[in-house]
Amino acid sequence: MTAVPEKVGVIGGGRMGAGIAQVFATAGAEVIVVEGDAGAADAAAERVGTGLRRAAERGKLDTDPAEVLTRVRVGTDPTEFPSDVDLVVEAVPERADLKVEVLAAAESAVSGQTVLATNTSSLSVTELGAGLKDPGRFLGMHFFNPVPPSKLVEVVLAAETSAETRRRVLGWVRGLDKTEVVVRDSPGFATSRLGVLLGLEAIRMLEEGVADAESIDNAMELGYRHPMGPLRSTDLVGLDVRLAIAEYLHGTLGDRFAPPQLLRDKVARGELGRKTGRGFHDWD
Template sequence: MQIGVVGGGRMGAGIAQVFAAVGAEVTVVESDTIAAKAALTRVETGLRRAAERGKLDGTPTQVLSRIDFVTEIPSLPSRADLVVEAVPEAPELKVRVLTAVELAVSTTTVVATNTSSLSVAELGAVLVHPDRFLGMHFFNPVPVSKLVEIVLGPNTSDAVRDKALEWVRLLGKADVVVRDSPGFATSRLGVMLGLEAIRMLEEGVADAEAIDRAMELGYGHPMGPLRSTDLVGLDVRLAIAEYLERTLGDRFAPPRLLRDKVERGELGRKSGQGFYPWN
């Protein structure tokens, strides 16, 4: 099985890792050699952690040998079974990437977007073959998350849906299938919970740790909404909230505290500071 991943950030690196771990040959596309080296480091770190947890068949070196890092989309294998776009949540960027991917691969290749909120229909509208396009929304961190949200566009064929479900199960993950709608099922609910938690912190209802512990211990959430926002990235959560506000209304309006933190560069774990300090 040949898999392409465009974008080697935290999500893309995780997607590459899990497919390589089940035996796929994976090609990761990044924007330049520096970014490609950073993606390689992310995958190496992920594989080492998986091995330490006893969750890796083979050695990290053996799995890594199945991943190639390139700097141009035309370097994707033309006969890839699946290419997953995993670039930042900017519609214009995703459209450019998806258009280039379609030109680089055969008409039998399934093309997927890892978007967590953007319209699959709008992204797929630029493609010549939207029937082989769908959303495959992975969750962070990909190697340990249990879920992939399959988002069907208006033109996604049944055969492509079935292939996506097969791949999700091959990875040992569970699936939910949803129709294309702003925020789908997971981001829409997750962002709403996160925004309300930020408002509570802003209003002084409780501190961040108390809010998170209330959801973890009271409702069985594995991670509280503020720590989860730090993991996702405050800038990512802000962008999704702004999109949902435009498409679904004022109930998704981002709190002032979220905007202020993003303006200060407090983006969560990736910047070292969010609602919590990260070392």
């Protein structure tokens, strides 16, 4: 197996950040997860621990979860990253201003050899890196939810990304036993652009009464062998997250990404998918 970084920093300890921390720690890296406050940091540590225990229960982890967890620690500020950290992955919510802020803070805390990455699923990687002093060491590492079992990492090359940064990151992705898809920076990249478009059309079909949610999802799962139907996938990602991505793509790529009213209504009612217990399906 290709080597993984010795030291990894993760900014944001939600579902995605905790999953990223889990896979790097499982592969042998020392990981520090930074959150906004002590309570959120403790919750991030618990998410990583829960993920490791579940992986062990499913026979997907050969090592004692407690042993892996010794390689994970949490903090509340990017200045707590070791200066010689090899990689920092930003996994905060999809707000460009917030991402730019935390990436700048990370860059000021680490050495000039550290690779900086964003886990954004749709925002312009080139624009996110424009404020960095050295955008050549920056790119997108788009992991997929849930991170541990997913085999894909979408590597997004910004306009300034250096060949050396690309080389190092591709080696690390393979070291995680995952497969990379390399794409040029463009709104929605490859995965979000296609996935969101399919999801939005499925929502329109539901809105128009073409079929119920279960039937729409089963049609894609059984007929096209998708592992998860587009409405279940939207529930897993979060309807609020999908709406935000759709609005961004609508503004950059045109009306084919216009969010259906049904999606807006469900988000307004707080029906955000699995995390709230109800979206297009009932998760209770």
